[in-house]
Amino acid sequence: MFHDYLANYAELSYEENEDGEIILTADTSELYDGQVADFLNWYLIRKVIGPAWINTSAPGIMKKYIQWLDKKGLLEKGAIEDVFTVTKKASKDLPRVEKAASLLYELCDKYSEEFLDYDLDDDDKYREGYGSITDIVEDKLYLLYEFEDEITGPIKITKEIAKLLRKGDTVNLVVGLKGKTWYPLEVGNVYPGE
Numbered sequence: 001m002f003h004d005y006l007a008n009y010a011e012l013s014y015e016e017n018e019d020g021e022i023i024l025t026a027d028t029s030e031l032y033d034g035q036v037a038d039f040l041n042w043y044l045i046r047k048v049i050g051p052a053w054i055n056t057s058a059p060g061i062m063k064k065y066i067q068w069l070d071k072k073g074l075l076e077k078g079a080i081e082d083v084f085t086v087t088k089k090a091s092k093d094l095p096r097v098e099k100a101a102s103l104l105y106e107l108c109d110k111y112s113e114e115f116l117d118y119d120l121d122d123d124d125k126y127r128e129g130y131g132s133i134t135d136i137v138e139d140k141l142y143l144l145y146e147f148e149d150e151i152t153g154p155i156k157i158t159k160e161i162a163k164l165l166r167k168g169d170t171v172n173l174v175v176g177l178k179g180k181t182w183y184p185l186e187v188g189n190v191y192p193g194e
Contacts, residue, residue: 002062005043010035028074036062036083040090045097045189055098059091093192100164104173104187107158111183115176125177127152128186133169133193136162143171155182168193 003024006012012026044058066083069075131143134151139162142153155175157165165171172188 001044001048002039002065005039005047006035009038009043028069031066031069031075031079036066037086037090040086040094041192044094045191052095052098055094056091059087059094062090063087090192096164096166097169097190097192100161100169101187101190103158103161103164104171104184104190107161108174108184108187111156111176112185115178115183115185126175127182128174130170130172133165133167133171135167136165138162141165141171143173143175152182155184157184165190166193 006026007014007022007024012024012030014022014024014026016022040058040062044055048054063084066075066080066087070080127143127145127148129145129147131145131152133141134144135142135153137154139157139159140154141157141162142151143155144151152175155173170191170193172190173184174186175182176185177183
């Protein structure tokens, strides 16, 4: 999976064979902590469908892989410390955001039925896309959506979800407004904040 990520998203040196397959030609010294972070905190969440153990095991596997590269003298000097910081954070964040996304999915399923006959054609009653969490108060969420100037909220969630989310996390969420409260209607993924 890491090879697929590196070949398709990491902007490393590569060649294409006659079948159009990508063959990495990059030296391992081109690896850096940002690529490991993007693999763990974006690629695994967005592109990989699989059992939960993948997200919980990936940080440790990446740490061991990077340690192996370092022992072989294949990394730039000092690169390993940054990678260790990234893998330690990801080992805490990945299970947390995966659980939050799962619970949000269940909540969206519940609320979307309540909105079946509700008119969401008005842009003032509907938001969708990636929102950065600006605040969480009890069971209310506040998001700053991309390309929006104002914060959307309060968004009704559960206290269990609120305990899992953090300021700075990003949520791909569709919300609808009923009265003065927003309700989650569809969720994509949850990504850990920096």
